[in-house]
Amino acid sequence: MADNQRTNNLVKEVRRTPEGTVVALTGDVDLHHSPALHAALVEVAGERPRRMILNLADVPYIDSSGVGTFVEVFRRVSAYKGKMVFCGLSSRVKSVFEITKLDKFFIICDTEEQALKA
Amino acid sequence: MADNQRTNNLVKEVRRTPEGTVVALTGDVDLHHSPALHAALVEVAGERPRRMILNLADVPYIDSSGVGTFVEVFRRVSAYKGKMVFCGLSSRVKSVFEITKLDKFFIICDTEEQALKA
Amino acid sequence: MSDTSRIELNITSNARSLPVVRSAVERMARLEGFGDADAHALVLAIDEALANVIEHGYGGAADQPIGIVLASVRSTDGRLGIEVSVRDQGRQVDPDSIVGRDLGEVRPGGLGVHIIRSVMDEVEYRQGEGGGMLLRMVKYVGSGGSTTDRPTTLSGS
Amino acid sequence: MSDTSRIELNITSNARSLPVVRSAVERMARLEGFGDADAHALVLAIDEALANVIEHGYGGAADQPIGIVLASVRSTDGRLGIEVSVRDQGRQVDPDSIVGRDLGEVRPGGLGVHIIRSVMDEVEYRQGEGGGMLLRMVKYVGSGGSTTDRPTTLSGS
Ligand SMILES: Nc1ncnc2c1ncn2[C@@H]1O[C@H](COP(=O)(O)OP(=O)(O)O)[C@@H](O)[C@H]1O
Ligand SMILES: Nc1ncnc2c1ncn2[C@@H]1O[C@H](COP(=O)(O)OP(=O)(O)O)[C@@H](O)[C@H]1O
Numbered sequence: 001m002a003d004n005q006r007t008n009n010l011v012k013e014v015r016r017t018p019e020g021t022v023v024a025l026t027g028d029v030d031l032h033h034s035p036a037l038h039a040a041l042v043e044v045a046g047e048r049p050r051r052m053i054l055n056l057a058d059v060p061y062i063d064s065s066g067v068g069t070f071v072e073v074f075r076r077v078s079a080y081k082g083k084m085v086f087c088g089l090s091s092r093v094k095s096v097f098e099i100t101k102l103d104k105f106f107i108i109c110d111t112e113e114q115a116l117k118a
Numbered sequence: 119m120a121d122n123q124r125t126n127n128l129v130k131e132v133r134r135t136p137e138g139t140v141v142a143l144t145g146d147v148d149l150h151h152s153p154a155l156h157a158a159l160v161e162v163a164g165e166r167p168r169r170m171i172l173n174l175a176d177v178p179y180i181d182s183s184g185v186g187t188f189v190e191v192f193r194r195v196s197a198y199k200g201k202m203v204f205c206g207l208s209s210r211v212k213s214v215f216e217i218t219k220l221d222k223f224f225i226i227c228d229t230e231e232q233a234l235k236a
Numbered sequence: 237m238s239d240t241s242r243i244e245l246n247i248t249s250n251a252r253s254l255p256v257v258r259s260a261v262e263r264m265a266r267l268e269g270f271g272d273a274d275a276h277a278l279v280l281a282i283d284e285a286l287a288n289v290i291e292h293g294y295g296g297a298a299d300q301p302i303g304i305v306l307a308s309v310r311s312t313d314g315r316l317g318i319e320v321s322v323r324d325q326g327r328q329v330d331p332d333s334i335v336g337r338d339l340g341e342v343r344p345g346g347l348g349v350h351i352i353r354s355v356m357d358e359v360e361y362r363q364g365e366g367g368g369m370l371l372r373m374v375k376y377v378g379s380g381g382s383t384t385d386r387p388t389t390l391s392g393s
Numbered sequence: 394m395s396d397t398s399r400i401e402l403n404i405t406s407n408a409r410s411l412p413v414v415r416s417a418v419e420r421m422a423r424l425e426g427f428g429d430a431d432a433h434a435l436v437l438a439i440d441e442a443l444a445n446v447i448e449h450g451y452g453g454a455a456d457q458p459i460g461i462v463l464a465s466v467r468s469t470d471g472r473l474g475i476e477v478s479v480r481d482q483g484r485q486v487d488p489d490s491i492v493g494r495d496l497g498e499v500r501p502g503g504l505g506v507h508i509i510r511s512v513m514d515e516v517e518y519r520q521g522e523g524g525g526m527l528l529r530m531v532k533y534v535g536s537g538g539s540t541t542d543r544p545t546t547l548s549g550s
Contacts, residue, residue, distance in 0.1 A: 028415075031444040032408035061415070063440050064504035092433045099437075099511050100504050101496040146258075149287040150251035179258070181283050182347035210276050217280075217354050218347050219339040243413055244403035252398050256421045260402075263416035267409065 009033075011040050012058060019116040020051025020083070026058040029066035037066070041073040048080050053115045057088030062096050071102065083107065087115040127151075129158050130176060137234040138169025138201070144176040147184035155184070159191040166198050171233040175206030180214050189220065201225065205233040241268075242307040249290045249324075250298040257304060258283055268308050269316050270377055277355035278318060278375045284348040285322045285371050293326025293369060301325055309374060317357070317376035325368040331361035398425075399464040406447045406457040406481075414461060415440055425465050426473050427534055434512035435475060435532045441505040442479045442528050450483025450526060458482055466531060474514070474533035482525040488518035 010033050012026040021044055029037060044052060054070070056062070070084070077084045085107045089097070097103040109115040128151050131142040139162055147155060162170060172188070174180070188202070195202045203225045207215065215221040227233040245260060247253040258279050265275035286302060294300045303323040311317055336350030353359050358374040402417060404410040415436050422432035443459060451457045460480040468474055493507030510516050515531040 028412060030408065030411055030440065031447065032411060061436075063437060063444065064508055065444060068502060068504055091429075095430065095433060096437065096508075099508050146255060148251065148254055148283065149290065150254060179279075181280060181287065182351055183287060186345060186347055209272075213273065213276060214280065214351075217351050241407060241409050242405060243410060244401075245417075246401035246403070248399060250398060252424065253400055255424060256400055256417050259420035260413050260417040264413045267412060 010037050014044060016047075016049070017116065018050075020053050020085070021047065021049035022053045022055055022112060022116075024055040024058065028061040029059055029069075030061065030063045031065045034065035034069045038069045038072065041069065042076065045073055045076045045082075049082060051083045051085055051116065051118070052077050053085045053087060053112065055088045055112055055115075056086060056090075056093055059088075059093055060090065062093050064096075064100065067096060067100050067102055070106070074106070083118065085109060085115040085118045087112050128155050132162060134165075134167070135234065136168075138171050138203070139165065139167035140171045140173055140230060140234075142173040142176065146179040147177055147187075148179065148181045149183045152183040152187045156187045156190065159187065160194065163191055163194045163200075166200060169201045169203055169234065169236070170195050171203045171205060171230065173206045173230055173233075174204060174208075174211055177206075177211055178208065180211050182214075182218065185214060185218050185220055188224070192224065201236065203227060203233040203236045205230050240308045242305065245304040245306075247286075247302050247304070248298060249294045249300040249302055249326075251287070251290060254283055254286055257286065261306065264306055265318060268318060268377075270318070274375065274377055278320075281352045281355050281373065281375070282320055282322070284351050285320075285373070288348050289322060289324045289326060289369070292329075293324040295327070311357075311376045315376045315378065317374055319372070319374045321373075322371040323364060323368065325364070325366070328363050328367065328369060331363065331369075334361050397465045399462065402461040402463070404443075404459050404461070405455060406451045406459055406483075407455040408444070408447060411440055411443055414443065418463065421463055422475060425475055425534075427475070427532075431532065431534055435477075438509045438512050438530065438532070439477055439479070441508050442477075442530070445505050446479060446481045446483060446526070449486075450481040452484070468514075468533045472533045472535065474531055476529070476531045478530075479528040480521060480525065482521070482523070485520045485524065485526060488520065488526075491518050 010025055010027055011023060013024040015022040023041065023044055027033065074084045087109045089108060094103070097106065097108070107118050109118050128143055128145055129141060130144040133140040141159065141162055145151065192202045205227045207226060212221070215224065215226070225236045227236050243260065243264060245257055247257060261279050261282050262275055265278050270278065282304065289302050290296065305321045307319045309317045309319045334349055336353055337346035339350065352373065356373040356375050360372045362370045364370045400417070400421060402414055404414060418436050418439050419432055422435050427435065439461065446459050447453065462478045464476045466474045466476045491506055493510055494503035496507065509530065513530040513532050517529045519527045521527045
């Protein structure tokens with residue numbers, strides 16, 4: 001219940017398309033929310049979408065627990081040869097990817113349309 | 119110098135027109151900034167504009183020291199039969215005028231254009 | 237957000253610190269489920285209380301201690317709220333002397349206490365045990381609020 | 394904003410308090426003259442430090458004390474900065490054991506300390522005198538910053 005609430009607050013939308021599944025997040029992805037985010041993304045990864053697209057346009061803040069969550073999910077998606085693609089990063093969020101050098105490993109697009117073709 | 123800096127930070131623009139003088143403020147009008155605001159508005163009032171128009175479109179926050187400053191300047195402007203008109207209030211700022219019942223005493227318009235004719 | 241939270245802020249009596257407190261209070265109010273009007277009202281009341289400590293408690297001195305404690309609470313009918321206490325080591329006055337004023341006339345002064353009493357659900361001034369004043373106040377979600385017109389309980393000053 | 398300012402925040406080791414601290418830090422950084430990148434970097438480093446105290450210092454317990462002090466400082470060459478100290482009463486570890494890791498491989502973990510050391514100008518872990526750990530760090534305006542690529546001083550863990 002508490003967990004559900006957190007997930008619902010964090011995952012704004014899950015949209016399944018032939019090119020992949022778009023997960024739109026909302027709010028700060030921090031230590032408080034990362035466990036629920038992990039659970040939600042593992043569930044989506046379990047459906048083995050060709051692309052798992054994370055739209056962060058509505059994420060003002062992310063910390064290492066958030067990027068750590070993405071890394072863990074990335075391993076699951078890579079394991080079945082899926083792709084994980086990010087879009088909509090603010091410069092603030094992008095800088096956290098840069099500091100942790102994850103901008104080199106993840107595919108990062110500007111828009112969701114580009115992400116669906118990446 | 120420190121005072122000047124504060125005034126400059128707070129008063130974004132002073133524009134003199136035949137209908138009155140528009141003073142556009144910016145930033146939080148709180149205990150820290152009210153003394154500098156008072157000095158700046160007293161200076162404008164000294165020019166005896168027909169209307170003294172305070173544009174608060176860029177003021178996210180105001181407290182009682184801010185409205186107290188407006189009241190004090192209002193007395194000066196009223197003394198020479200000038201008008202004091204406000205415009206651009208956010209609902210947050212407007213609520214402070216309401217709590218202190220100053221919305222009943224001041225002329226409050228939506229836009230600067232309306233304020234110049236009020 | 238059902239578990240309670242508690243945050244303590246210790247500042248000096250410098251008006252420059254007020255925006256930092258306002259930001260913290262606003263964020264906490266949002267996290268506790270306060271809407272726009274309630275969050276704004278709470279921020280305003282705390283800001284006014286701090287301004288009064290700086291001006292009246294400390295006579296404008298900028299280096300004196302002020303302690304602020306924010307804690308989530310619930311009303312007897314189950315509404316979420318935030319309890320605030322503001323503690324200073326300044327001038328002690330008779331709590332009954334801290335009153336706002338009737339707003340029948342336009343003049344500056346006496347607005348801070350009026351605001352505090354208008355927007356908060358509970359307001360209590362006390363003399364602190366180790367000196368100074370202690371202000372305890374509570375605001376609940378969806379109660380009072382900045383745009384209501386309920387009669388104030390103030391006596392004119 | 395030339396006079397110095399100092400703000401102390403005392404929270405419990407609950408991740409729910411982190412956004413409130415972030416808001417306060419960001420506002421203070423802005424008031425001190427930090428630009429976007431510097432303010433964001435400072436907020437991030439403090440948030441990571443607090444997350445580490447919660448996870449490693451207190452093993453996830455949510456009701457333990459954490460003290461944060463923010464103070465404006467100046468570098469020897471006159472740049473504005475903010476000094477932060479984070480104090481806990483949790484597990485004491487060898488300060489030298491608190492290291493980030495090389496980022497040659499994609500795996501979670503070890504990112505927090507890497508971030509702190511990347512974005513802050515000074516970082517020093519010590520064991521607290523009454524127990525727990527004490528982290529002291531400083532960030533100056535326009536130095537380091539979140540998007541620079543300077544070599545890290547980390548040993549792999
Ligand atoms: N923290 C305080 N310590 C001592 N006196 C106070 C304090 N807060 C308020 N007062 C008293 O209450 C009066 C009303 O305060 P307020 O409504 O804020 O108006 P103002 O600050 O404009 O006088 C003050 O003039 C002062 O005498
Ligand atoms: N406040 C702390 N108290 C005790 N140990 C700490 C503290 N902060 C960091 N550490 C140690 O440093 C290591 C690296 O921390 P970090 O880079 O944040 O990665 P992670 O938290 O993912 O392990 C931790 O695993 C822990 O052993």
